[in-house]
Amino acid sequence: MMEKKDYALNVSGRRPEKGNYLAPLFKGLAYTLKNYFSKSVTIQYPTERRRIRDRWRGLHRLKVDDQGKLKCVACGLCAKICPPQAITIVPYEEEGETRYPKEFIIDEIRCIFCGFCQEACPKDAIELTKVYDYVDYHREDFIFDIEKLKNPEKFIFTGK
């Protein structure tokens, strides 16, 4: 008793023992020939890339405000909520000035790209960009400090 399954091509409606063996061969050949002339579904990375969705979670960016200062106030909420504890913050505060991070280190290899830091931040100072293909040769280069975090878009792989 054959249920209606989802085949790509149903060459014979009958059971195999009672089936005709020659016509299904030609049906199969016709189907593969049709596929030969169809457009292939390959995306040729790196010259072509897939469409990236708006809420894609890639590398982090520390945002700056209009005067070029970091928005981050080093409250430590992102470091506290980060599941693999990939963020290290050393805050600094002078007398009468606002707090800012002296060191803000994200270990991108430990990061699981969950986006909790982006949701936890009260100042909207950290966000996850759409950069997904950063590659490098040494593990030390994956530990991002403030300079690298300010502009992660320069790490997009261009095929060179």
Place this chain on the structure above:
Amino acid sequence: MIEFWIILIIKTLVVFGVSMLIVAYSTWIERKVLGLVQLRHGPMRVGWHGLLQPLADGVKGFMKEEVIPDNADKPIFIIAPIISIGAALSLLVIIPFGDTVTIMGREITLYLTDLDIGILYVLGISTIGSYGCMLGGWSSGNKYGMIGALRAGAQMISYELPMALAVISVVMVCGTLSLVGIVESQAGLWNIVKQPLAFFLFIICGLAEINRTPFDMPEAEAELACGFNVEYSSMKFALFFMAEYCHMFVFGTMVTTLFLGGWHGPLLPGPVWFFIKTFAVVFFCVWERSTFPRYRYDQVMELGWKVLMPAGLLNIVLTGLWMVIFNI
């Protein structure tokens, strides 16, 4: 006298060079066509659309380390691929590429030789070629290789019989065994019209002879992990591989000579039509590889002995009756 030898040497070099190029690029054709049928591109990186891929495979064949297992029977292990490629290359000598042409005032035949026993030579040498597979698997010292070799040997010898029967009916119609004679007798009407059943028989048995899907049990990639050539590494494996593709090319040329009218065709010169028809057959071989599943070993044997051999005998009887009744 010396002129004869110079012409012969030049022809040999040309035929050998062209055939080796075609064999190398039929691997490219296979990978590309298989890819496009499976909705992906084939090799794309090594040169424009992967055209330098056979070159890269050749370099890989030279650079890899040769591994000979301890259990292997060393002399036979080394000789087996040589037998295979030797038999495959010996088949190149009687391929009739075209008619006689006149170059620089001399009549030059576009084939290396025209034996009077033409098609018998092809059948005989391809049988010797199956020795390479059997010895290769046997001497590997590996039980999977041995099973692959056993199956390869049994399949190859049991499909030679229906193939010979199909050839016999073609010879009955054309009246000569020599390949050039068979092509010339098709000047008016191709043999595929006169002998359709023999055409089907020959195609099926030829696919079984060259160990191609749906009969590629000996080199079943998913099941036996490459069958009889499981223990072979770089250069010897490359020789087996090239022997298989050379056999496929020769199969294409044999189908063209016996059934598709050889070099005959309307406007273009003879050799061009010959290559168009041969590449159509080679394309068919790759196309059906991507379509059909693989026969199980007992199904292969049953098909060969119970279906194809009676069909071959029936074809001979019918051809004989036709010839007697209509006095052809």
